[in-house]
Amino acid sequence: MSQSPGDRIKTLLLLSALTTLAIGLLLLLAGADRGATLIWALGVLPVLTGLCLEILRSLRQGEIGLDIVAALSMTSALVFGETLAASVVAVMYAGGTFLESHAERRARREMHDLLARVPRSATRIGAAGLEDVPLEALAPGDELLIHQGDVVPVDGVVLDGQAFLDTSALTGESLPVKCGPGAAVMSGATNAGEAFRLRASHSAGDSTYAGIVRLVEEAQRSKAPMSRLADRWSLGFLAVTVALAGLAWALTGDPIRAVAVLVVATPCPLILAVPVALVAGLSRAAQFGVLVKGARPLEAMAHIRTLILDKTGTLTDGRPQITSVLPHADLPEAEVLRLAAALDQGSKHPVAQALVAEAQARGLHLPVPAGLTEHAGEGVSGRVDDRQVLVGGADFVAARIGATVSETALPMAADLDAGAVLVAVAVDGRLAGHLVMADPLREGAAGLLQALRRQGIARLLLATGDRAEVARRVTAGLGLDGVRAGLSPDQKVLLVLSERKNGPVMMVGDGVNDAPALAAADVGVAMGARGAAASAEAADVVLLVDHLDRLRPGLEIARRARGIAIQSVVAGIGLSVLGMIAAALGWLTPVEGALLQEVIDVAVILNALRALRIRPGIEEISA
Template sequence: MSRILDLARRYWPVTLTIVVGIAGLVLASLGSGWLVQWLFSVYSLAIAAWQAVGMVRALLRREFGLDVLAVTAIVSTVIVGEYIAALVVVLMLTGGEALEDFANARAKRELDALLDRAPQLAHRSVAGEYQDLPVNEVRVGDVLLVRPSEIVPVDGVLLSAGATLDQSSITGESTPVEKVAGDTVPSGAVNGQEAVAIRATATASASQYQQIVALVAHAAESKAPVVRLADRFAIPFTLFSLALAAVAWWLSGDPVRFAEVLVLATPCPLLIAAPVAFIGGMSRAARNGVIVKSGGVLEQLASAQTAVFDKTGTLTYGVPALSEIRAEHPFTEDEVLTFAASAEQYSSHVLAAAMISAAQERGLHLLEAESAREAVTNGVVARIQGRDVVVGKFAFVAQHSPNARRTEIAPGELAIYIAIGGLYAGALLARDHLRANAKATLQRLDTLGVKRSMMLTGDAAETAQHVASELGITRVRAECLPADKVTEVSNVRERPVIMVGDGVNDAPVLAAADVGIAMGAKGATAASESADAVILVDDISRVALAVRIGRDTVQIALQSIWLGIAISVVLMTIAAFGLIPATVGAVTQELVDLTTILAALRAIGGRLDKREQEADTAGVAQSAGTNAPITR
């Protein structure tokens, strides 16, 4: 009962219209038909006046909407004595808000789910016990307990031996992910059946899930582009409806025909279809790991002509991996890697992780250093087992080992040199690799109508050309500064243009593009904040998916609008011959509204099944064999 009362208060115009209708039925049963006519007519004209005020205000803002049709339909039905039809039109208008609210709630289900799941409490370890506290009070370094089926409150590192996490709400992964001690644990993931302990590595506001929630909240607030889409049809539809009604009146000589036509020209299909479709498209994108910040972004994606990509971390994985060890006599490959990784334990350079990871994969035992120091941008010097170990750039290592010599490298490879005990011990080669589905993504974009592609990178020209040739990209600009990227994107003629990047240095060009898409899986950055859409998973194929969702959404919105217009035009034409009474026409128009809403709800789509994902990333297996060498 309380639910019904809440709805009645929330949609008071609908409630009031129903009350007026019931009162009319009571008066009619008492034989006061003339009073019913006055009640319905006065109430309908009052609503028309209320609508007219809004219409005038919109016109003063130079915004032409569809209110004029509704107001004219109400006034004309009252004038010709079709007071029941007038009340039905009023019910349709006031009920339109309730219908749109329901449809929007259905369309926003995935967006709202993310907002509703935001964790509120955390369990912090204090003197051997766990105490509950608001998630916003968690500090970096706090040890937290995550109970079975609870949501991880902040980003952290797993302290327990193992955990099973459901990350589907933030990454779209359908299967649980196994974690071991030391692995990163993202906020928003749902813990499995065993309680685990984590150490917080970020506060709530800086954690991945809270950043996603902020993006979703921003996305849910945007509706302006939707209005523009509907308004494209407002003037021609209004003029056609008024002209048809006037012709019907003129040919028949009966003013009732004018009213009978206009009650079937009410604008709900145009007012509701587009918003529902766009919110549904945004919800569909969120369900598939892409947060789109506004309906306008979907419109731009739908008509995109050019896709521009950053290289490192976007077209490539952005994580250098050891590719070859060139040991010098008397050292073996395992010795070179063991000493290099042991020294790199004391370095914060991105290449250090690659060396350590490679040693662990080979089952090598890392040695503890007696002392170590890092020479920023050059390398590391460590004393291990009584010998000085120097790892880093050639010039740096050559200062400690006169017999050091450069090694040959392929385009895009990077050599890390090492000297042990004053002797040159060899070089370790590292390189980045193309994403396995990068080429397939470009091909998919081409089939979706994004025919032109371009790569912008700060890397050397030789490396950039090598990567571009592997992917079939013909337009390349290398050795770019952030300002150069902005200039290049601004000069692209084939627009709208999509820019895809992942780093802080990409923030300016993402903001400058028609649609900036950030690869935000590695955490919230300036790139995510300045982008129009954020991909939550480390999967470049979601760029093509975002374009497809944009095209589907706009297509469904237009189809729904045209469906409503087509049905209305057919019914108006029939009514022009006097075959549809005004009251019947008003009721029929409600069915047109419902049909239009149901058509627009198709934009919600469904989760891509396995076969669709395989189709979207066709050629991945073939592309995976391409290990293009790339450096930062």
């Protein structure tokens, strides 16, 4: 990442302070004491001026920071002739701000890499052949050629062949994902295989990757409540520092002890360890497919006590899937599915698409249907391999083959799971079989909920607008603390607000109807891979991959990043107080105190950067 103008000024101040310190030491060795004193004083002034301007800016914003202590220490050292100590403090202060800036650049490197991967153009297939066009010129329906190594520029659908996509930058998945014809592809994935054709489903500005970039930029501009709390602590620390320095001077009559106390108390980047640790946590969470919009929700995630889950698309997959194929007459199971799926290739209905996906997953050959007729809301009819095929509900199939509804209904239909969909299939005027479809629970959901309890989640609730019997059947055996069914969006909000009495609440959802509850929760989490744009906009956290289990590393990273931040602050302030006491007792000179304090500051910044190495699921050894 290139340096910003502010970073360049910090670099120049550090170089200036280092140069004048070195020249002054050479003059001192040559016996030119007055020259050394003058050079050191001149070297301190630019740093002190910049520091005073920063203090004024903070005061205008209503903030009182520990930079005031640094200004007092440099000023008092100059006033009482301790110019070498003042020069050391200037070097260490400039070095501390430079190190903090470098640390934040390193912590944001992964996010910057995400931004840098945004493609600027795409290869469009037009009437005249291939043409390179800017992303702004792309529109839904355009056909694109995605070359090997290209970043997919817009959301779209694979038209032909097999696409092998590296989604690690988006989801953290280490292995390429194979996508067949008709599969949806997120922008931002990298083509790890041969070139393939893609039909754009969104414009560049409305695509997944563009939305992720906007969320990342928002995350980078955030400031955590914990940082503001540290600023409030600074007022108390400032009072203690001034009182201890004044007491040391009053009891001993030696102003140099007061200077030493102020120099030791110079915190420089100490409190900045908090945002460094949290920004590092944001970066680390993004590597696991958990995009946290800022340091505020990251810190809040560490305190979550209640988790409320939506059902459809969150706790369940959100797409109908075939749970069983029940053939009748003399057709085998695979043939019933093949004929039904071949016919449904011409339909955009979710049930039809699920049939096609299941047949393709089983490797069945699907011929192109002929004479296709789609009867809205009822079913599809047409010919497959010169056979007349009907696919739809029992009423539709019964009416078409001249049978009664009872003859086309499954005898044990009453025993089906609540919420299951029954699809009848007829071939050449006879009932051929039934396809049972349902929205299944996500794989590993029970284990995930148990793991979340071990991470400190005390209450687990389901909130859904679906029927109560469906919700109870789907969640049986999950050990939830409550199931709230038939809820409207405003009722979900009321549930979130009422649960706050038990502690901070996290709400997870994916639909437009979940957006108000996501906004009302202490932390709202959206299923970003297939969820509605409204839910992603309202949420504080977006799961970039369609796996609910990403909550687990996200929560653990938040908890441990906050723990590292607190550890850095407590350790830094504690060691500073010990150093101040030693200086007040005359055990440290101003120069020694300055060197000691800046060693402490550098150590806590480096400690804060440990958040970049958090490995969820592996206990971290405290430093």
